[in-house]
Amino acid sequence: MPSTSWQEALPELLRALGETAWMVGWSFLITAILGIAIGVLLRLWAPDGLAPNRFLYFAVGAVVNIARSLPFLILMIALISFTRLIVGTAYGPTAAVVPLAVGAIPFYARVVEAALREVASGKLEAAQVMGASTWGIVRKVLLPESLPGLVSGATLTLVTLIGYSTMAGVIGGGGVGDFAIRYGYQRFNGPVLVEAVIALIVIVQVVQSVGDWIVRGMGHLRG
Template sequence: MNKLTWYDSLPEVWEATLETLYMVTVSFVLTVIGGVLVGIVLQVTSPSGLVPRRTLNTVLGVIVNLFRSLPFLILLIALIGVTRAIVGTAIGPTAAIVPLTIGAIPFFARIVESALREVPRGRVEAAQAMGASTGQIVRKVLLPEAVSPLVAGATLTLVLLVGYSAMAGVIGGGGLGDFAIVYGYQRFNTPVLLVAVVVLIVMVQIMQSIGDGIIRAYAHRR
């Protein structure tokens, strides 16, 4: 059988790219939602937060650190049973969304916590003096003031998810990682492998440029 050329592989590359975009987009949305919620709780319940809760903050912090400390490949394997229970299978792009999201939420949650912590204390105290509730302070002071670092952190998380999605190919997660392994590495086809690498690089560059553009646009508006 003739070796597949990089040109002949373009249809498969396109399909794998769409799978990667699907995995990354869905997991990114879920990660932002989960990460913002967890990050807010971490900050609000910290000793210097709006509603200090030492036990809750400590337990949640330990859980976040535990998942952050696990290499993603190990997390992929460890969550196979959980993934199968949620989506009915442990293989394919949809299945990969589960470990992608679980692996990225702790990372983004810490970014959110750090961004909220950097909001000037005076802004928070002024809102408290005006009788704002905890929820109002979070929505109208902390989050708006932390938009730039949050967007930067979200961009970093998006790029992280692209890398994670490539690793998901090791267990048949689909996407460019799976394509690179099946059509490139296992068949000793370096040109095809390089095509997948180039597409991933281009994807990351575009995502980073979009994120930087949003940050610059927001800075000009302020």
């Protein structure tokens, strides 16, 4: 297989970055929505929550813990049939969205639950005394008060998804991982591998910096 210089591989890298943005963007959106929903329910159903339900808390918590314990590569392979059922194919960036979301939702749900636990109990009690409903407390107290933690956790989850997306290339998911395998590893092309690694480092640094900046801004507003 002919070798490719890093300059010649640049257009393919740009295409791979677009695929990575597609799969990570959609999976992050799904993860944020479902992760927040599950995290809120876990906090409400906890023994010290606003609507304690030990059975639901431990049942859903067990499913979340099991999903979190599975290595992502194994999870992708296990979900091939489910992915094909959902999107009609098990290959490509769109198909990769399914295992990416399934792998990240349990992680972010626990992050959300932990962030909600940091809200001072006195604020919850004050809202209850004023007659607020459970979902009113969630909307007006729990979520707003825990927003910095939610954003910080979302940043960490997004960085994790970027890392997961590189593994999607192993099973034909496309993106930077697929680019690194086809143009770098399989062709014994070190410069192209370095090019892919640098691109990922830059993306992660930008995402982390933006997330940290948003959290700091929230801290200044609260101050």
